[in-house]
Amino acid sequence: MITKLLIANRGEIACRVIKTAKRMGIRTVAVYSDADQTALHVRLADEAVYLGESPAKLSYxxxxxxxxxxLKVGADAIHPGYGFLSENARFAGLCAQNNIVFVGPPIGAIEAMGSKSAAKHIMQQANVPLVPGYHGDEQSAEILQAEADKMGYPVLLKAAAGGGGKGMRQVWQxxxxxxxLDAAKREAMSSFNDELMLVEKYLTQPRHVEIQVFCDSHGNGVYLFERDCSVQRRHQKVIEEAPAPGLDGSLRQQMGEAALTAAKAINYVGAGTVEFLLDVDxxxxxxxxxxxxxxxxxVTEMITGQDLVEWQLRVANGEPLPLTQQQLSIKGHAFEAxxxxxxxxxxxLPSTGRIQLLQMPEESEYLRIDTGIVEGDDVSVYYDPMLAKLIVWDENRDKALSRMTRALxxxxVEGLSTNLEFLYNLVSCDAFKQADIDTGFIEKHQQHLFVDIQPELSRVVPMAALVLMLKQDELAPSQQSDPFSPWQQNSGWRANELHQQTIDININGQNHQVKVKRIEQGRTTQFEVLxxxxxxxxxxxFDGQQLLSTINGHKTRITVANNHQGFSLFSPQGVxxxxxxxxxxGLNDESNQVANFAAPxxxxxxxxxxxxxEMVAAGQSLIxxxxxxxxxxxxxxxxxxxTEFYYAVGQLVDGGAExxxxxxxTPAKKEAN
Structure with a gap:
């Protein structure tokens, strides 16, 4: 049995692996860079060793x-997590050369799937269905465009060595x-040091459905059903769910068996995911x-009740799979945001900064949070900007979605920008509730997702005014010195006037003016909002971060979250x-405005x-x-x-720097008549 495990990764996946290893009685070793010296995964591990400078190429x-x-710490196995070296055949080879167990598939399987073009050829021979496309070695721009012209637009350019949406571009004409092509190749070289490209027909309304497979070294293989990962931005997943909505048992079995065929075609061992595009037909x-x-x-763990990291460690230790296909079943529904x-x-755009406030919902059998951050951590420019994964489960999709909405x-999080409000709007969207999803979901529903919601003003305006009044009371000065002094009151009191204030507020970009009167009734304060x-x-x-309000007899509880500009109300329709x-x-003069060509x-x-x-056209990319x-x-x-570039290729720039x-x-002058 593996006794000491080194996790060659960071963040939430390192923390997640450490938790399972500890439960199994395996000692853990973390590695860390300069940027991660105080990171959560470093604190959770039994040991932690400095790895190198912050840039990933110098550390992870x-x-x-x-x-x-x-070798120095006596680790007999390495878990690579995902990203970084997880699909690096050379690294797996180094592990084997040094008698260290690599918690992953055989080197040959990594190599076979490491090139998307080679993988397509293998799958074609195994009769696994493929999207029409060009996967050849001829890589001139003329050949690639000719193939694209032949199959018809839109097409998708993909880095052969890619993953995570890197080196990928849609081409519509x-x-x-x-x-x-230039942009995709540049990104592919930066991410994978390989600019080999594939060209595939782009399906306009596909769903992204993937199958979790697991194989052992004894010839056994199972699929642990599917996940729908259709909701994506920049070809990277935003929210996933299992099982895929609307998938019947027959299609589930077909896709599961096709995924196992793919795995067996490369003599796979360990955890793997076979990703499919599912068309409307x-x-x-x-x-x-x-x-x-x-x-x-x-999400697969939540619906199957299995710990996939434990399965990985047991298979890597030479054990057979814990369950057969007949013993696996789906229970309930799960989402991950x-x-x-x-x-x-x-x-x-990614955001960097210090996490000044971190408040997370309470974990339970229905709710799980995988994270590698704590309050006070700095989010740096060096790594992926994912802060956490919020996972919920319940007995059906509607109930699970309700839990996700509440949990979001x-x-x-305060101190930097996050996508929390976007996610809340997404799961509140009627189309998402009805499972009307495909890979173009975000583009189709921009008006709802990007804070353009038109709230029910007769409900939201009074609530917004009430929050401002309560916050005003919280900021009122102490009344200990003279509780009867009008200077100590923050109630809108005026001599010979009603206790009334006029408040100008902006709600989702729209300006509104309200008048608020205080009505003191003994120990109770009422407000009349006009x-x-x-x-x-x-x-x-306030009850913590909940606003408890009664408006014309209608009692409501709603979450209020402060942000650097004001606050947000989490209404049933969206944020x-x-x-x-x-x-x-008069402080907002032009000298305070950011230049048009500042680093974002x-x-x-x-x-x-x-x-x-060089003369350039409007909309032309410059840097x-x-x-x-x-x-x-x-x-x-x-x-x-x-007229001048202030930075050269390879130089670091600060956000906001020109x-x-x-x-x-200069417009051409008109000739005089």
Whole structure:
């Protein structure tokens, strides 16, 4: 049996592996970079060893250093987690050379699936259905575009060595092909040091359904059913669920058996995921196989009652699979929401900063949180911006979705931007509730998801006003010195006037004016909120982060979360953002405005796409910044030319730093008549 396990990873997956290993009586060793010296996974492990500088290539991707550490501490096995070295055949080979168990598949299986083009050929020979496409070795731009033209647009460009949406671009028409190919190759080289590309027909309404498979070294194999991962942004999953809604038993069996066929074709051992595109007519096509544990594995664990990390460790130890296919069954429904440090309203750009507040819902048999962060941690530019995974389970989809909605309203992070409100809006969306999903879901429902919800103002406006009044009372000065002094009151008192205040508030981008009167009745304070032609008699109080309100006799409990601009109300229709409009003191002059060509985040310059003093068109990409595994192109807002670039390729830049000097094109003067 494995006695000491080194986890060659960080963050929530390292913490998750450590928990199972400890339960099994296995000692654990963490590794860490400069950025992770005080990280949660370091504190949870029995031992922790310094690995290297913060950039992943100098730490978590340093295979030789990890092997050296494993030998030094006497680890007899290494769990690679996912990402980093998890699908690196060379690293698995180094483990074997040093008699260290690699908790993953055989080297040959990793190599077979490591190239998407090679994987397609293997699957074709095994009669696993494939999407029409070009997977050849001829890689000139002319050949690739000719193949795309032949199959018809839209097409999908994919890095052959890719994963996680990296090196992938949709191309909707021939004129976009060259730019998309250049960007995909550049990202593929940055992420995988390999620019080999595939071209596939792009299905316009597919679902992304993947099958969890498990095989042992004794010839046994099972599938632990499916997960629907259709809701994605930038080809990366946002929310997953198991089982896939609307999938009947016959189709489930067909897909499960096809996934096992794929695994057996490469003599697979361990945990793997076979990903399919499921079309509207029920046909499905092999997309890729991930030779590792998936980020979304918890939803499978919730519906099967199995610990997949324990299965991994037992199979790696040479044991047979714990259960047969006939012994596996689905119980209930589960969702997983990925909580990221990012700004959904700004193209999901990653966010960095310190976690000043972290409040999470209470875990139970229905709710689980996988995370690698604690309050006070810094989220750096060096790694993936995922903060946590929120997983819920219940006996059916509707009940599980209700739990997810409530849990998201109770999950609060302050200090940086997150996608929490976006996720809440997503699971509140009628289309999602009805399981009307495909991989284009986010684009189809932008109006609801990106805080453009039009709330029921007759309910929301009074609530917003009540929150402001209660917060005002909390900030009132102490009355100990003179409780009867009008200067100590914060109630809108005026001599010979009603106790009335006028409040200007902004709700989801719309300005509203309300008047609020205080009505003192003994120890009870009532408020009359006047909005447009309506009057609302209200009482309100805070219970932690819950607003308890009675509005014209209607009692309501709703979550309130503070943010750097104001606060948010988690209504049943979606998140409502509120902030008080204060008097403009003339401080917002032009000198405080961010330049048009500022870096949107901390990152590294990975490409400069035009020459200095070259004329460019409006919308043309000028310079590309990469941070947290994501590229962002800075584009010309109008025609003109870049007179100077302030940074070179490879240099680090701070978020907000001006990247270049730009001279707009001077309009041609009209000749005099």
């Amino acid at each position: 991707l340093n295979a030789a250093k990890i092997i050296t550490i494993a 021939a004129s976009e092909f060259t730019d998309a 029920g046909s499905f096509y092999f997309m890729e196989m991930n030779t590792r544990l998936q980020v979304e594995h918890p 990925r909580i990221y440090a990012e700004d959904p309203n700004n193209e999901f 309203s109770e999950f609060h 909005y447009q032609q309506h009057s609302f008699i209200c009482t309100a109080s 409502v953002r509120v902030n008080e409009i204060r008097a403009d003191l 985040m901390n990152g590294t310059v990975v490409a400069i796409l035009v020459d200095a003093n 590309v910044i990469e941070a947290m595994k994501m590229e962002h192109a800075i584009k010309a807002s109008e025609a003109g030319k870049v 990247l270049l000097a730009f001279s707009p094109q």
